[in-house]
Amino acid sequence: MASKNDPFEFRDFDETGDLLIPSNDAVTISIDDEDLKPKRARSDVGFTQDAADEEPLIGDDREELLAGKKKSAPFWTFEYYQKFFDIETHHVKERILGSMVPWPGKNFIQVYLRKNPDLYGPFWICTTLVFVIAISGNVSNFLVHFGNPDFKYTPEFRKVSIAATAIFSYAWLVPLGLWGLLLWRSNKILNLVSYSFMEIVCVYGYSLSVYIPAVVLWIIQYEWLRWLSIAVALCLSGSVLVMTFWPALRDDHPKVVIATVSAILLLNALLAVGFKMYFFSQPGPGSVPVSVPVTKTTNGTSS
Amino acid sequence: MASDEETSRPFAGLSNVSISEEIPVEGDITVPTGPSTRDDEFSTLDEPVKETVLRDLRAVGKKFIHVMYPKRSSALLRDWDLWGPLLLCVTLALLLQGGAADSDDQGGPQFAEVFVIIWFGSIVITLNSKLLGGTISFFQSLCVLGYCIMPLTLALVVCRIILLGGTGIVSFSVRLAVVTASFGWSTFASTAFLADSQLSNRKALVIYPVFLFYFVIGWMILTFSPGN
Secondary structure, three states, X not given: OHHHHHHHHHHHHHHHHHHHHHHOOHHHHHHHHHXXXXXXXXXXHHHHHHXXXXXXXXXXXXXXXXXXXXXXXXXXXXXXXXXXXXXXXXXXXXXXXXXXXXXXXXXXXHHHHOOOOOOHHHHHHHHHHHHHHHHHHHHHHXXXXXXXXXOOOOOOOHHHHHHHHHHHHHXXXXXXXXXXXXXXXXXXXXXXXXXXHHHHHHHHXXXXXXXXXXXXXXXXXXXXXXXXXXXXXXXXXXXHHHHHHHHHHOOOOHHHHHHHHHHHHHHHHHHHHHHHHHHOOOXXXXXXXXXXXXXXXXXHHHO | OHHHHHHHOXXXXXXXXXXXXXXXXXXXXXXXXXXXXXXXXXXXXXXXXXXXXXXXXXXXXXXXXXXXXXXXOOXXXXXXXXXXXXXXXXXXXXXOOOEHHHOOOOOOOOHHHHHHHHHHHHHHHHHHHHHOOOOOOHHHHHHHHHXXXXXXXXXXXXXXXXXXXXXXXXXXXXXXXXXXXXXHHHHHHHHHHHHHHOOHHHHHHHHHHHHHHHHHHHHHHHOOXXXX
16 A cells, blocks of 8 residues: 555655746755655655565465454354464464564564464463473483383373473463553553553463473483573573563563563573473482382372 | 246235145145154164164274275264264273383373373364364364274284283384384374365364374373383
8 A cells, every 4th residue: 555655646746846846946956855855765765664574474464454354252152262263374383483583673472473362372382392391201211211120111191280280370370460460560651562461371372382392302311401402492482572571561660670571581490490300300320219109108198 | 837927927926925825735744754753763763782783883893994094085074973982092091001000109191091181182172173264063073083093092902912022122112113103094094084174274283283182192102011
């Protein structure tokens, strides 16, 4: 639309300029030129920026328009949830990549979600992470004791339920708290940027995706490699989260900003380090398999 | 008669109303259908129990064959049933018992956990494909996902037989090969049935959860180790 209007405006302006040139003196011409040049330059810049923004994501725009036309269904109907699954394969790929590679100045919600948050990515990324952690925890436990004739490998299915509880509560409760906080703060301070609850859930879900390759790396029995991958994953997902929520927090009181950002980063770090400690702890050879049943039986008798 | 009147007169519809009302055709039609359905019921009631059971079992067995030769037929979709999935699920959960996992302290997959993972997992996958706009019905998808566990159940039977021989590296690698092959088979068979119900740009989104589901079941089978 804008690209079609611009040439017409120019033609009008040029014609009037041409008409004015023979009748007026040099001063007015120079003013005209001055008026023209910045306008042209400005519109050129604006046009190229628009084009750069829109070209790769034209399909999204169309979908966004269509989504805007849809009536909002009440939350107990199937259609209400269907709109959170209104995505295609390439969107999911873009979003996962965007959550793994933080780009300075690129806000995840504004660049990738574009008012169309999905639940597909968060849900399946969390589920994948649950099983990847449980499976690779089991595999690394097996590798630790590999070659030890006394050790008898038994699958620890308990890890699945613990990982599921931890991950799903992180991916739902933290966004809930953050959403409440943003809502409360936006009442006190006029904020131009406000995020919906689904957008925050979506960001948190996708920010977990970087842990999937990291956890697979944890199978390898090198402590330094594990801590390195934790550090890298923390930096990537933490910076995506902070950069996403920065515009919403920016105008707030500095104390609140620092507290919120540090809480976001701390919870993120707590999750990653907790996984490392719980699922990939290196037991001393032979000592832990004896001690674990003892603690369990005492628990069982007391409860 | 009616067609002639309609073509000849523009207000034929008005006269047709009175004609259709005065002939009680509909009453006559409904009366013979009643006894005929009752006859069908009597005929199924009359037949021996053995025949009824065998007919259902034959239908289940036919679907098993469809899973083993996954050509793009709609047999699994047309007349779905949940008997086959129930049978497979119970077999899988029962065969996963009696391992070292049953000892007090180690939590391997218990019967209920296997059962819940299979049913809850397939329900979630079905909801996922419905939410993505799939054209397949809820129970059709459950039926397909349930029946396609069969290669994995067979793999578990094979694994238990191999485990009788011993638990060395050779036995593990053979089990790994068997489970991988059956996992691939399950995924391939279910996608052959399910993929057509989805738009092409969303196929990967539907197939990925199915892949994860069978992967987890395959992992449970592979890591199963028998008790002493």
